[in-house]
Amino acid sequence: MSYETLLLEIQERVALVTLNRPQALNALNSQLVGELNQVLDRLEADPQIGCIVLTGSAKAFAAGADIKELADKCFPQIYHDDHFAQADRIAARRKPIIAAVAGYALGGGCELALMCDFIYAADNARFGLPEITLGVLPGIGGTQRLTRAIGRAKAMEMCLTGRMMEAAEAESAGLVARIFPRDRLLEETLKAAHAIAGKSLTAAMMIKECINRVDETSLSEGVRFERRVFHSVFATADQKEGMAAFIDKRAPRFTHR
Numbered sequence: 001m002s003y004e005t006l007l008l009e010i011q012e013r014v015a016l017v018t019l020n021r022p023q024a025l026n027a028l029n030s031q032l033v034g035e036l037n038q039v040l041d042r043l044e045a046d047p048q049i050g051c052i053v054l055t056g057s058a059k060a061f062a063a064g065a066d067i068k069e070l071a072d073k074c075f076p077q078i079y080h081d082d083h084f085a086q087a088d089r090i091a092a093r094r095k096p097i098i099a100a101v102a103g104y105a106l107g108g109g110c111e112l113a114l115m116c117d118f119i120y121a122a123d124n125a126r127f128g129l130p131e132i133t134l135g136v137l138p139g140i141g142g143t144q145r146l147t148r149a150i151g152r153a154k155a156m157e158m159c160l161t162g163r164m165m166e167a168a169e170a171e172s173a174g175l176v177a178r179i180f181p182r183d184r185l186l187e188e189t190l191k192a193a194h195a196i197a198g199k200s201l202t203a204a205m206m207i208k209e210c211i212n213r214v215d216e217t218s219l220s221e222g223v224r225f226e227r228r229v230f231h232s233v234f235a236t237a238d239q240k241e242g243m244a245a246f247i248d249k250r251a252p253r254f255t256h257r
């Protein structure tokens with residue numbers, strides 16, 4: 001299957017998805033969001049894939065929702081269509097997804113990166129939720145996920161002023177896991193993705209499910225949830241293999257079962 005707004009490359013158990021609308025700095029129009037969901041559906045269904053990397057260009061991860069597509073919409077239309085509901089499906093993915101962000105990650109582009117499991121950024125990355133400058137507000141979860149990622153003070157300041165945050169500040173604020181020189185970003189992200197994909201996919205999915213639970217529950221319920229998931233991992237072949245390999249002093253051969 002080919003896509004007009006994305007490039008897909010498979011490297012062993014890692015899928016590299018590159019947003020590819022350079023003429024609009026990868027702005028998220030309906031076609032791109034639709035194709036991104038199609039490719040993620042396909043990768044999630046493929047047992048050979050253990051980790052997904054989502055990236056953009058050197059200039060822009062994505063410069064937001066497509067303003068030209070949104071400009072003439074009216075309330076009943078956007079409300080009845082439940083515009084951006086399809087984008088929410090990206091956050092509901094179960095396999096690990098890493099965002100490799102170079103250049104602009106603004107508005108919906110920043111929100112897309114926030115929907116991934118963690119962000120690696122190039123030193124030229126710039127994050128922002130500048131919707132207020134367009135007379136609107138973030139609409140793909142930015143007010144919620146940015147606030148959870150970096151706290152109320154910085155999130156409120158960024159959304160109200162619309163300012164951009166550079167990579168170093170994004171790392172110290174906790175938005176970004178690590179920063180790399182621009183020419184090493186993809187290589188380092190793929191290295192991490194291959195490391196994740198070489199582990200037990202079941203354990204990776206369970207870890208993702210438990211960490212995502214943090215946003216939805218109290219500490220005691222979250223710990224209880226984690227404990228039950230921990231108990232259930234003992235039903236997997238990968239738990240037997242991982243622990244046996246440690247005891248035998250050899251590398252594990254996970255079967256993702």
Ligand code: CAA
Pocket residue numbers: 023024025027063064065066067068084104106107108109111130131134137138139140142
């Ligand atoms: N939507 C549609 N087109 C966009 C776009 C967007 N979000 N961002 C950039 N483009 C287009 C520009 O219109 C331009 O196209 P033309 O050549 O046809 O004019 C092309 O991409 C290149 O952009 P610029 O010439 O503006 O490039 P620049 O280097 O001068 O500036 C930029 C880069 C600072 C990122 C600037 O493009 C910009 O400010 N973009 C908009 C950022 C923004 O406001 N994002 C929020 C969108 S709303 C949103 O996302 C809502 C939500 O929460 C879901």
